[in-house]
Amino acid sequence: MGGEAARRFLPLGDVSLVEVRTCLIVDDSRIIRKVARRIVEGLGFEVDEAADGVEALTHCGGLMPDVILLDWNMPVMDGMGFLKRLREQPGGDRPKVLFCTIETAPERIAEALGAGADDYVMKPFDGEILQSKLSEVGAV
Amino acid sequence: MTQDDFDRLQGLLASRAGFRLGRDRIHLAEHRLAPVARREGFDSVDAMLQTLWVKPVASLGWAVIEAMLNPETWFRRDRAVFDTFAGELLPAISRVRPGGRVQVWSAGCSTGQEAYSLAMGALSAGVTADIVATDLSQRAIDKARSGLFSAFEIQRGLSARTMLDWFEPAEDAWSAVPRLKDAVRFARHNLLDAPTDGARFDVILCRNVLADVDPAQRGQIVDHLERRLMDDGVLILGAEERIEGDTMAFRAVGGRKGLYVKAPSALSRAA
Numbered sequence: 202m203g204g205e206a207a208r209r210f211l212p213l214g215d216v217s218l219v220e221v222r223t224c225l226i227v228d229d230s231r232i233i234r235k236v237a238r239r240i241v242e243g244l245g246f247e248v249d250e251a252a253d254g255v256e257a258l259t260h261c262g263g264l265m266p267d268v269i270l271l272d273w274n275m276p277v278m279d280g281m282g283f284l285k286r287l288r289e290q291p292g293g294d295r296p297k298v299l300f301c302t303i304e305t306a307p308e309r310i311a312e313a314l315g316a317g318a319d320d321y322v323m324k325p326f327d328g329e330i331l332q333s334k335l336s337e338v339g340a341v
Numbered sequence: 342m343t344q345d346d347f348d349r350l351q352g353l354l355a356s357r358a359g360f361r362l363g364r365d366r367i368h369l370a371e372h373r374l375a376p377v378a379r380r381e382g383f384d385s386v387d388a389m390l391q392t393l394w395v396k397p398v399a400s401l402g403w404a405v406i407e408a409m410l411n412p413e414t415w416f417r418r419d420r421a422v423f424d425t426f427a428g429e430l431l432p433a434i435s436r437v438r439p440g441g442r443v444q445v446w447s448a449g450c451s452t453g454q455e456a457y458s459l460a461m462g463a464l465s466a467g468v469t470a471d472i473v474a475t476d477l478s479q480r481a482i483d484k485a486r487s488g489l490f491s492a493f494e495i496q497r498g499l500s501a502r503t504m505l506d507w508f509e510p511a512e513d514a515w516s517a518v519p520r521l522k523d524a525v526r527f528a529r530h531n532l533l534d535a536p537t538d539g540a541r542f543d544v545i546l547c548r549n550v551l552a553d554v555d556p557a558q559r560g561q562i563v564d565h566l567e568r569r570l571m572d573d574g575v576l577i578l579g580a581e582e583r584i585e586g587d588t589m590a591f592r593a594v595g596g597r598k599g600l601y602v603k604a605p606s607a608l609s610r611a612a
Contacts, residue, residue: 203482242525247575278423305492305510307505307510308512309504310501310504310505311505313500313501320500320501320502321501322496322501323492325497326496328495329415329497330493330496330497331413333496333497333498334500336420337417337420337498337499337500338500
């Protein structure tokens with residue numbers, strides 16, 4: 202894949218192409234994935250899901266998304282383990298990564314930002330919060 | 342709530358607050374007034390309104406009015422405005438003011454997110470700004486002054502980095518650090534009231550307020566804002582708000598949504 206993020210294109214008529222922004226939701230809770238998917242699809246993203254860090258890394262190896270919503274505590278590989286490996290991958294600095302977790306302690310939030318997350322969302326969140334966070338990191 | 346009650350409620354809001362309550366808002370009114378009725382010890386909204394119409398006690402009237410105002414706000418709403426404020430307006434005005442002090446008024450500040458966003462910008466830019474924030478609602482002012490925001494409120498518009506820089510956890514909420522709290526002075530004020538003193542401001546923000554104002558009273562409010570604004574000051578409205586139809590005193594700044602300066606004709610009385 203080289204260093205370039207893979208992109209998906211949506212054919213529009215036969216002359217122009219509209220770039221579709223992609224979002225990977227990484228969370229071991231199917232319900233959280235479903236809620237988050239509904240929100241980011243509403244913001245115009247094409248969504249894929251992963252249930253842990255290893256699944257997410259495999260996905261990113263094939264298609265680097267524009268945005269990653271990342272849970273912290275997950276089986277197999279947690280969010281922090283995933284983030285460190287992602288940032289070492291070619292093109293792994295490109296996705297905007299938003300931690301989305303129940304951790305609310307300032308030192309934990311600072312730890313996540315220090316590890317290379319672009320922003321941090323405390324659960325529970327809603328569409329307005331996610332939209333404003335994505336807009337602050339320049340993803341929408 | 343009967344149609345007659347609703348008509349009277351509309352009249353109360355228009356005359357006392359200049360607030361236009363749309364005809365389709367009767368269900369919203371019932372929903373918003375139910376907690377007020379409970380708090381004030383009435384069995385129902387209808388019972389509260391009957392009492393209010395017979396004996397218009399000021400405190401009850403204002404409690405009813407406050408509940409119907411539009412409290413919608415969030416941190417750094419329409420982000421570009423805050424970058425313009427901190428990056429361009431503050432440094433430019435500060436250079437030409439005694440001691441570098443800039444006077445700022447957040448008019449219609451609701452629960453304070455706008456005022457604190459301005460204060461964060463000023464403190465980060467190292468510009469000394471006296472920030473006054475007012476709202477018609479005493480309940481909104483009390484909340485704003487507390488500097489406490491829920492996890493939902495604090496995350497709407499603020500990055501986690503900015504949140505950590507300016508707020509600290511306080512049980513289930515987040516509390517503005519003292520340096521930020523001290524940077525804003527909150528007070529209750531009715532924009533329909535004419536200025537009674539000479540206080541003037543370099544920047545006045547009155548965003549997403551006029552959109553809800555009764556058209557007949559918009560001109561009066563804009564006139565009061567104009568009298569409070571320095572001749573070389575800037576008025577900032579909501580990104581999509583226009584006042585060309587209400588006043589000759591201001592002209593829009595090209596390319597900057599919501600920014601207005603005084604028109605040359607409005608400067609004559611200062612000469």
